[in-house]
Amino acid sequence: MTDNVVYDLVALMLSASLINNVVLSQFLGLCPFLGVSKNTKTALGMGGACIFVITLASFVCSIIFKFVLNPLDLSYLQTIVFILVIAMLVQFVEMILKRYIVSLYNALGVYLPLITTNCAVLGVALNNVTDGYGILESTVCGFATAIGFTIAIVILAGLRERMEYNDIPAPFKGMPLVLLTSGLMAIAFSGFSALR
Amino acid sequence: MRREAKKGALGLRQNTPAERFFNGLITENPTLVLMIGMCPTLAVTSSAINGLGMGLATTFVLALSNAVIAMLRRVIPSTVRIPSFIVVIASFVTLAQLLMQAYVPTINKALGVYIPLIVVNCIIFGRAEAYASKHGMIPSFFDGIGMGIGFTCAITVIGLFRELIGAGTAFDIQILGEGTIFGGTVGAYLSLYQPISIFVQQAGAFFVLAFLIAAMNNIKLKVQKKKGDEET
Numbered sequence: 001m002t003d004n005v006v007y008d009l010v011a012l013m014l015s016a017s018l019i020n021n022v023v024l025s026q027f028l029g030l031c032p033f034l035g036v037s038k039n040t041k042t043a044l045g046m047g048g049a050c051i052f053v054i055t056l057a058s059f060v061c062s063i064i065f066k067f068v069l070n071p072l073d074l075s076y077l078q079t080i081v082f083i084l085v086i087a088m089l090v091q092f093v094e095m096i097l098k099r100y101i102v103s104l105y106n107a108l109g110v111y112l113p114l115i116t117t118n119c120a121v122l123g124v125a126l127n128n129v130t131d132g133y134g135i136l137e138s139t140v141c142g143f144a145t146a147i148g149f150t151i152a153i154v155i156l157a158g159l160r161e162r163m164e165y166n167d168i169p170a171p172f173k174g175m176p177l178v179l180l181t182s183g184l185m186a187i188a189f190s191g192f193s194a195l196r
Numbered sequence: 197m198r199r200e201a202k203k204g205a206l207g208l209r210q211n212t213p214a215e216r217f218f219n220g221l222i223t224e225n226p227t228l229v230l231m232i233g234m235c236p237t238l239a240v241t242s243s244a245i246n247g248l249g250m251g252l253a254t255t256f257v258l259a260l261s262n263a264v265i266a267m268l269r270r271v272i273p274s275t276v277r278i279p280s281f282i283v284v285i286a287s288f289v290t291l292a293q294l295l296m297q298a299y300v301p302t303i304n305k306a307l308g309v310y311i312p313l314i315v316v317n318c319i320i321f322g323r324a325e326a327y328a329s330k331h332g333m334i335p336s337f338f339d340g341i342g343m344g345i346g347f348t349c350a351i352t353v354i355g356l357f358r359e360l361i362g363a364g365t366a367f368d369i370q371i372l373g374e375g376t377i378f379g380g381t382v383g384a385y386l387s388l389y390q391p392i393s394i395f396v397q398q399a400g401a402f403f404v405l406a407f408l409i410a411a412m413n414n415i416k417l418k419v420q421k422k423k424g425d426e427e428t
Binding site for chain 2: 028029030034076077119170175176
């Protein structure tokens with residue numbers, strides 16, 4: 001029985017992080033993916049902040065859904081409630097980190113406010129509800145999704161660093177090149193669907 | 197010169213409904229010029245119908261939330277404006293979601309989680325913050341309509357490209373490939389087309405958008421070069 005649970009969770013993690021990669025196959029969190037991927041260091045910072053917030057947000061949102069919204073039959077309010085919870089959570093995390101874990105705050109600080117508008121956070125919380133995950137599964141799924149986000153953004157940042165001085169046609173400079181690179185990455189990641 | 201500066205989009209007088217409309221549609225097109233709201237742009241454009249549905253839902257939310265925020269702009273204290281805006285936007289998104297569930301269930305199902313995710317679409321929050329919180333209700337409403345229609349046009353075009361190249365259809369009508377609606381010689385040629393299915397998959401979204409933006413950049417560069425030539 002326990003083995004089975006562990007096996008299921010590992011499968012869930014694999015699926016959430018690689019097979020259904022949040023950026024490249026579900027298109028969530030594209031704004032930071034395209035915006036904050038100029039170099040690997042900031043990409044790692046953003047990834048770290050995302051892992052932290054998405055895991056926490058999935059946990060809190062699934063608790064609220066299970067113990068407040070579902071029993072009161074208010075599930076149609078989930079969008080409003082979740083976005084407010086996430087916005088508050090981000091502020092709260094920022095304050096806590098600033099006060100108690102200064103080194104982590106210095107590393108992640110600037111990225112935290114940006115995360116409220118990262119649709120991956122809300123997307124994962126809503127998907128967890130749609131897929132009927134429990135609290136443990138939601139948290140694991142959130143964590144794995146964020147790992148997938150980090151993997152994708154760090155790879156893209158690495159590629160962008162390498163391509164910075166390449167000679168490319170003028171109209172493709174900037175965003176089009178980044179989009180083409182992401183497209184190629186999406187093809188590569190679609191190879192993971194064979195794992196299913 | 198001073199009079200020039202006061203003119204808005206297309207030389208129309210600023211903050212009139214028409215000026216706002218064309219500003220959103222052309223001058224400051226959210227997708228192709230400002231490049232905001234990328235997630236839905238890429239996610240739901242696997243077909244033109246989906247793009248259109250998403251665009252209209254966004255327009256609905258954008259116009260109404262802009263109007264309400266403009267109406268409340270003197271009541272909301274600026275320190276809590278962000279949560280207040282979020283509540284207004286989220287309410288309209290929920291309304292849009294319920295309406296779509298009731299009247300267009302197939303599109304609602306195809307768009308899935310991206311309908312509630314309109315809440316975090318940067319276009320809506322961006323317009324609330326940049327325009328509606330500083331202007332009156334009527335121009336804000338038309339600003340929302342213009343931005344929304346601009347967004348709708350852009351994502352419908354992307355959807356159309358992807359659908360046509362990837363599946364040979366446009367708005368679910370078979371144009372290219374086997375079973376084309378055209379008869380005769382033209383139809384015989386069109387039916388030879390082999391759909392490139394990668395374009396309806398995720399990677400295709402990135403490619404089509406990349407080429408659209410590159411095409412726009414190309415036009416911009418040519419215009420700039422022409423201007424430079426004229427000056428020298």
